[in-house]
Amino acid sequence: MSASVAPPRSISMTFDELKGLVSDRAFSGETLLLNMGPQHPSTHGVLRLLLELDGERVVSCVPDIGYLHTGIEKTCESKTYTKVIPLTDRMDYLSPMSNNLGYVMAVEKLMGVEVPLRAQFIRVILCELQRIASHLVWLGTHAIDLAAMSMLLYCFREREMILDIFEMVSGQRMMASYFRIGGLWRDVPEGFEDAVRQFMSLFPSHIDEYEALLRNNPLWLSRTKGIGAISGQDALAMGMTGPGLRGSGVNWDIRKAEPYSGYDHFEFDVPLGENGDVYDRYWCRMQEFRQSLRILDQALKKLPKGPTITDDRKVAPPPKEELAWSMESLIHHFKLWTEGFSPPPGEVYVSVESPRGEFGCYINSDGSPKPRRVHFRAPSFANLSALPSMAKGVLVADVVALIGSIDIVLGDIDR
């Protein structure tokens, strides 16, 4: 096997390569080129920015990504459809449930499988818990970037309760891989509803606590209000989705626009900002906490009884006890765990509203048990591509606020 990686080269870019990325003033020394990251705590992972500064003002901003690229899309092509599920957790590691959901829904659409209502509702409950957990990490880290140290401790305290619920249902705190094609791995255990209810009874007072700390805090307001504003039209053109887009006043939430997994059974509002600045994006996510609680409450009340995975034996394995007496079940079990199943040739694109925006999953099948191509439309990827236009003209300290406000996860961006 011949290695196809060229000998390493100097990491710094040459002047020629910089042309077109930064203004001509950088070459005469009039402006300063500053490297930010990849090992910088406020870049939320391994994001590197090349900033061109005129004094303290940003003239241009060139993001450099790929430090966390793991080739997940390539790896998917060598796995059966079921075995791809754990890979999806590891992209956006703060919202693995949403990633699972986007992927399994795409395969279900490809196979034409119906998911039992109970499984759909449990999926919604877990995804909304995930949204809260993800927003908590965002709030904690965003606030600590802007020097509100205590927020992180409060937020992680509440997130712990959600991770405990995930551990309860799946055995894993973060990489749950709990969803299966056609339903769920198994039904939720006893005590699940009580645990969610307990969280729901405690959490509203905690939201009040966060807001009490931040809402009227002059430092917080001066660091967020009017910073990095982007108009709804620009945000749309740049491909921004999720609270980043809704902060600019564009009313688009996939849960409302194209209801999936039973979201049309629930009543909730889509919080919208007006100015599209850091504060409005913060405000939108704070309101989403309460909306997620509303959905949780309705989903628990309406949670039907019944199976949690489809009875289509070509997709989902039979119950274990059936293997003892049914030859057919044994064959299905064997086929599923050795060869997998073969969807018809074709392609589907399914998108879900992840905590960060539109998480899309494109699958191209050639009729074999392994996908020909799986592509993930990562919300953070598109949101980050809008950063250069938002960062133009802001202070270098506000770049930190901006990165926090678009809530990127580098695992999601680099895949």
Next chain:
Amino acid sequence: MSDPIAATLQARFGDAITGVVEFRGETTIHVRPDAIAGVCAFLRDDEAASYDFLSDVSAVDVWPDEPRFQINYHLYSMTRNTRLRLKVSVRDGQSLPSVTGVWPAANWFERETYDLFGVKFDDHPDLRRILLPDDYLGHPLRRDAPLVVEEVEFTYNYDEVEARKPYAKE
């Protein structure tokens, strides 16, 4: 045919629209490479279409079939709440027009496609690698690219593999 826009496109662009496929309720419109930017601009600006949002651009390698690369554009219309997929097929080495002029969002998506597949987009403002290092050779998402490029070292063949590595010679 569920989306009436397919008929409109066929009437307007004639043989630049090479096919319309329906699968699982999704409409795919095959477009000739040279017409893609025009079709996209029309779909964005036309009142009846108003596809104002570009969700995603990605590619599929159907190697060993030819033309081997299929570029997919996933569009979404905020006002009509519908989705549409445009598909362009290109051969290896053949470039196609960029749609960054229509939706700025295409910038990074096209860079990613170029990086992982080696498909070039004409008139792209900044067509550099995005996820992989600048000095990476090849395009890993091609079907004929190996899944594992670097040899794995074990205790019994450590020296042997190490001697083959590019930097070992210096």
